[in-house]
Amino acid sequence: MEPTNQKFLERVVSHRALQMGNSFPCQICVVGFLCGICLTSLFLAVLTSVGTFGFTGISFSSLSMGVSPWNSSSEIVNVISSSDCNFKVKETERWVDLKQREPERNDDGERVSLLTEAWGALLADRQPEENEFLQRFRFSKSSLPSAPHLENCKLSARLNKRLDSRSGAGKFPPWTTWKGSLNMYPATATATATDGNVRRLTHQPVSDGAHPPWIVGSDEENYPLTRKVQRDIWIHQHPINCSDPNIKFLVADWEVLPGFGIGAQLAGMAGLLAIAINEKRVLVTGHYNRADHDGCKASRSSWSCYFFLETSQECRDRAFELMKNKDAWEKGIIKRKDDYKTKEIWTGKIPRVWGDPWSYLQPTTDINGSLIAVHHKMDRRWWRAQAVRYLMRFQTEYTCGLLNIAQHAAFGEEAAKMVLASIDREWPKVITNKPKSDIEEFVWSNHRPWVPRPLLSMHVRMGDKACEMKVVEFEQYMGLAHRIRMRFPHLNNIWLSTEMQEVIDKTKSYPHWNFYYTNVKRQVGNASMAAYEASLGRKTSTNYPLVNFLMAVESDFFIGALGSTWCFLIDGMRNTGGKVMAGYLSVNKDRFW
Ligand SMILES: *[C@@H]1O[C@H](CO)[C@@H](O)[C@H](O)[C@H]1NC(C)=O
Ligand SMILES: *[C@@H]1O[C@H](CO)[C@@H](O)[C@H](O)[C@H]1NC(C)=O
Ligand SMILES: *[C@@H]1O[C@H](CO)[C@@H](O)[C@H](O)[C@H]1NC(C)=O
Ligand SMILES: *[C@@H]1O[C@H](CO)[C@@H](O)[C@H](O)[C@H]1NC(C)=O
Numbered sequence: 001m002e003p004t005n006q007k008f009l010e011r012v013v014s015h016r017a018l019q020m021g022n023s024f025p026c027q028i029c030v031v032g033f034l035c036g037i038c039l040t041s042l043f044l045a046v047l048t049s050v051g052t053f054g055f056t057g058i059s060f061s062s063l064s065m066g067v068s069p070w071n072s073s074s075e076i077v078n079v080i081s082s083s084d085c086n087f088k089v090k091e092t093e094r095w096v097d098l099k100q101r102e103p104e105r106n107d108d109g110e111r112v113s114l115l116t117e118a119w120g121a122l123l124a125d126r127q128p129e130e131n132e133f134l135q136r137f138r139f140s141k142s143s144l145p146s147a148p149h150l151e152n153c154k155l156s157a158r159l160n161k162r163l164d165s166r167s168g169a170g171k172f173p174p175w176t177t178w179k180g181s182l183n184m185y186p187a188t189a190t191a192t193a194t195d196g197n198v199r200r201l202t203h204q205p206v207s208d209g210a211h212p213p214w215i216v217g218s219d220e221e222n223y224p225l226t227r228k229v230q231r232d233i234w235i236h237q238h239p240i241n242c243s244d245p246n247i248k249f250l251v252a253d254w255e256v257l258p259g260f261g262i263g264a265q266l267a268g269m270a271g272l273l274a275i276a277i278n279e280k281r282v283l284v285t286g287h288y289n290r291a292d293h294d295g296c297k298a299s300r301s302s303w304s305c306y307f308f309l310e311t312s313q314e315c316r317d318r319a320f321e322l323m324k325n326k327d328a329w330e331k332g333i334i335k336r337k338d339d340y341k342t343k344e345i346w347t348g349k350i351p352r353v354w355g356d357p358w359s360y361l362q363p364t365t366d367i368n369g370s371l372i373a374v375h376h377k378m379d380r381r382w383w384r385a386q387a388v389r390y391l392m393r394f395q396t397e398y399t400c401g402l403l404n405i406a407q408h409a410a411f412g413e414e415a416a417k418m419v420l421a422s423i424d425r426e427w428p429k430v431i432t433n434k435p436k437s438d439i440e441e442f443v444w445s446n447h448r449p450w451v452p453r454p455l456l457s458m459h460v461r462m463g464d465k466a467c468e469m470k471v472v473e474f475e476q477y478m479g480l481a482h483r484i485r486m487r488f489p490h491l492n493n494i495w496l497s498t499e500m501q502e503v504i505d506k507t508k509s510y511p512h513w514n515f516y517y518t519n520v521k522r523q524v525g526n527a528s529m530a531a532y533e534a535s536l537g538r539k540t541s542t543n544y545p546l547v548n549f550l551m552a553v554e555s556d557f558f559i560g561a562l563g564s565t566w567c568f569l570i571d572g573m574r575n576t577g578g579k580v581m582a583g584y585l586s587v588n589k590d591r592f593w
Contacts, residue, residue, distance in 0.1 A: 108420065111427065115416040116408075119147045123405055139428040148450040149407050149415040153400035155181070155445070160394040163213050164308050170240050175210045180446035185438065214393040217578025223382055224357035226389070226576045232353070233273075233390045237282055242315040245333075249319040250276045252337040253286035254303070258530065262290060262545060263565040270387035271345040272337065273310075278351055281335065282311050284319040293539035295398065306546065308394040350379040358382040364583045365562070365571070375593040385572030392573065399546070404449075406547045410495075410516040411451060448554070452514075454491045456481060457555035459548070460498040461564050472561060472587040474506045480559045480585040481513070488557075495555060497548035499523045499532065520544065553577055562586040 118137045121128055122144070133141050159180050163173050174183060211227035212234055219227060239247050252272045254265045269285065276283035288303045296305035303309060309316065322328040337345070350358075358378040365372045375381075395403075424430045460477055485491050493514045498504065501522040507515045520540075523532045533541045549566070552558055553573040560567030562584075571584050 108417075111420055112413060112416045114428070115145070115420060116412045118144055119150065119412060119416070120408055123150070123401070123408055137428075139431070143428055143431040143433060145419050145423055145427070145433065147408075147412075147415060148419065149411045150404045151400055151449045152445065153397045153404060156400060157395075157397040159183075160308065164394055165312070166238065166240070172210070175213055179213070181442045182446065185442040212393070214389075215576065215578075217580075221578040221580050223385055223575045223580065224361055225354050226386065229354055229357075229386050230390060230393070230576070233277070233386070234393075236277060236280075237311045237315075237390075239282065239315065242282075242312065242318040247315075247318075248279070248281040248332070249284055249315075249322060249334045250279070250281040250336070251284045251286055251319050251323060251334060254288045254290075256287070256289045261533075261566070262542065262549075263569055265290070266388055266391065266569055267384060267565055268345060269391060270384045271348055272340075273387045273390070274348055274351055274383060275340060275344060277353065278349055279335075282315050282319070284316050285310055290538065290542040293537075293542070295539050295543065299396075299398075303391070304396065306396055306399045307392050308396065310391060347380075350383045364580055366583060366585050367562070367589045368587065372589075375589070377590075377592055381568075381572070381590075384569065385576050388569050388572050389576035395550075399550070402543050402547050403550055406518070406551070407449060407451065409518070414452060415450060451554070452493045454488060454556040455493045455495055455554075456484060456491060456557040456559065457495045457548075457552040458497065458558075459552060459560040459564075459567055459570070460496065460500065460503050461561055461566070474503050476587055477559055478510060478513075480587065484557055484559075484585065491557070495548075495551050497545075497552065499529070518544065549573075553579075557582055557585075559585045559587070561588050562590045563588040 114137065118133075118139075121133065121136065122141070128136065130141055162183075163175065165173055167174055178185075210231070212230045215222065215227050215230055219225075241247075250272065252269070255268045260268070265288075273283050275281075285303050287301050288305070289301065291299065291303065291305035292301045294300075296302070299305040319334065322334045325334075328334045340348075356379065358381070361378055361382055363372050363375065363378075363381075420427065424432045458477055458481065460474055481494065492512065493516065496503070496507065496515050496517040498517070499522055501524045504517065504522065507513075507517075521536065523529070536544070545566075549570060552560075552570045554577075556579075558570060558574060558579075560570060562568055562571065563586075567586070568590060574580075574582065574584065
């Protein structure tokens, strides 16, 4: 079914783009936190209590009488819908569906919500100052037990930056040393090991066997050659000297046509990366419309709002400098997207520098009950996975923060219960925080944040997709979930990502599963996806699906529809993220197979 003529191809592309472009149920529910800030700035104490989801508007005067968090939490919920914080009541609902959980009335419930809220306060855009925090929670920040479900985003962004930069002229990043913070231990240059030998810590140049730290798992748990390919792409994109006159560039903006969603944009960029590799050019990405919102601050309109850049700043500067140089254009040292045909970008040649590893790729995809052994376009599937993995290799502090917010909303309360069960019963009256030991700081801090595992992620897409592929009912997805549970009976958590309200409503018929999802504005009826996305706004319609995407990549299992490019890319990320052996259950297959 290789599309041959250009017209047909373009139709397919726009078709695909439309399909990919519109999906995503998306709203990041920072509202609660924003509201928190707004209130904090007014020095008001606010707590939400467990088990209550409506928000009672509290008049300003009653608040200014100084309701303390302690007392207010036992009685009522009081996130405020005052005029200063003009959010709709509905939007401040919690993400997690807590319907099956009993409201807790005892002291423990109070402590749980106190701890949950205090963690939440530290996730706000503007962290409360110590005295603000004290006033609000009646204990100091340092008395707060650490949150197992949250990542230290500042720290990980800093560590990853080290891993993404050459450590000196001609040197590699320190990929051969130990993971994360362990790399920094001990802080002094020499240390005496217990056996009396003196160890010298110098960064060795990368050895041939070193593989990039963003690849989890061994070769057997990823698509063929993933570790080697990722390393080679990184080297390709990070030449030792960007000013070297032999270095050529391909500068490309992200697709901006309205029909192009995040998935389509990524697929397009994967095609451009293939061209760049084939033509030995450094790919430099330009304007990224989805980052065109005020959440992105300094990196507005750039991929670097969400993920580390595809190449070094030096190379980008060099490329932008060359763009002003007529000579460079004439000599073909620099090219841009418009120099290539749509067909070259979307169905062009897959790089063969690594041979054809897809020829021995063994898919672990189950489609409606049968395990697929082979299919068309395995090369494209393999390449897109590599390209997307490379582009998303390191999250920025911003993206990491979005995940923190989502995970806190979903799992914060459970985390608080676990933590409280393990510390002094009198907390926060009795504080037992000890200074962090080295093993906590250097070894354990490198672990991923806690999520209730095993976790199954499910992306249920209906909406206006119906016009392009057969709509699959939620029941069918749940059937697949049931199949997984037959084999893994300890599975009962589902991270549900969907834009359809009716899907959420149907979860009530499955009381034996724990559903986590975001209570965002959802599509009702048959409104077009584009209209729905537009109604969410740029920031929300980007951030929210992205969070779901990354959750799906991290989950133990995944169920989706390979017929949607979005799920196709999730599949790619999982297959380069150590999850090959988890398998993939799809309700349908890619239309081009
Ligand atoms: C809570 O309210 C009671 C009276 O209802 C009061 O005695 C107590 O001091 C209050 N606690 C705090 C922490 O404000
Ligand atoms: C990089 O290459 C340019 C041009 O050849 C040269 O002038 C410059 O000194 C080189 N920089 C380094 C750090 O080698
Ligand atoms: C999946 O298989 C069942 C029977 O095995 C069939 O009834 C159903 O239509 C199939 N679904 C799809 C989407 O092919
Ligand atoms: C949505 O459904 C209504 C009736 O159910 C119909 O009149 C309308 O044309 C539909 N809109 C779209 C965009 O399909």
